[in-house]
Amino acid sequence: MAELTLDIAGDVVAACRKSSDEIVAAFGRAFEAQVEGLTIGEAATHDPAEPPAGFDGPGLAMLFMFGDRGAIALLPESAGLLPEWYTQPDATGAAKLDTLAQELGALVMPASHVAAATHAFRVESLAEALSRGGAAADAVHVPLALQCGDRQVRLSLIWPLATATDLVPESAAALASTAPASSTAELPKHLRSFLKVEVPVSVLLATQKQSVQDILGIVPGAIIKFDKSCDELLDLVVGDEPIAAGEVVKVGDKFGLRIRHMTLPQEQFVAVKLAAASSF
Known part of the structure; x- marks a missing residue:
């Protein structure tokens, strides 16, 4: 796994620019919002003394894990893009947030850096979450701005976080800590080859049975309905x-x-x- 360092700042900005349309589409799908464009700022050193607007309040944190270290994307609740359901998502909402984090992790990072795991969750204070995650004193901050109608929604991408594992939700941490399966090295040689x-x-x-007559009647443009929801x-x-x-x-x-x-x-x-x- 490639190391998450400050040196990849240029590659991250390039990845964001290359994937800007897909990033816009990902946020639009997740929140069913009209997101029209994305502006990518230049990488700079994050200054905890002068955090972006909304960092003193709650918001959505999307964490991308690279070993024990991580990168994080922070979206303030005060920006107005986050729907009400994100605070206590049901199964469908949780899946949307998880998918957004997974997509974003693949889009904003260079191809050399593939996140081992991604998480999305609400935090009461973005600034406190960043501190608890162990953001380095010289952490890199790449500002992103989503164009939503006549307003811009600020999204902050920051790394590296030395203690990113402290931010992982308990349910996800418990799942990751389950005992691994027995090593394949213990298997006989012929089974290892298999x-x-x-x-x-x-x-x-989906699958279902249809009569031969119905199948013979299939033509381009026909719609076949399945019973599966x-x-x-x-x-x-x-x-x-x-x-x-x-x-x-x-x-x-x-x-x-x-x-x-x-x-x-x-x-x-x-x-x-x-x-x-x-x-x-």
Whole structure:
């Protein structure tokens, strides 16, 4: 993993400029807002004595983890872009925030720096969160401005944070701290070789049976309706066997699947027939 240092400031600004349209679209989708453009400022040293407007109040923190260090994007609540639901999001809202953090982490950082994990959460004080995260005295600050109608919404991208793990929500930290699976080094050699075999992985949107007559009637422009709800999770399939379920996410300009739970193999029972007792 590439080290998160001050030296990548120019690369971060370049990445933001290259991905400006996608950043605008990501915020528009997450908050169902009319975001029309993005202005990227020059990288400078963050001055805690003169923080950006709104840092003394609550807001949305989006954390991008690179090992134990992190970068953070801070959006003040006072800017007026954040919806009311973000303070106590339901499952759908939480998924939107998580997706936004994941997308933003991929868009604002150079290709050499891929975040190991991303988190999005509300904090009571942006300035206090930045301090608790261990922002370096010479931390880099890249100011971004989202154009929303006739007003600009300020977003601050700051790094490195030496104690970024202290900001990770308890639920996410508990999930990350679960015991890892046994090492593959403990497996027999022939099984370790098997792990290198590539198998097709697909995402199953929906299935249903249709008559041959209906299938023969399919033409360009026809719409086929499935019984599956748009809110249902999609299956991740390996070798015709579903192994997990998740929801669609957009990572940059790519399609992705955020895994929500694993799917246990279907149990198969074989009836055991006892031979009739022999008579003597």
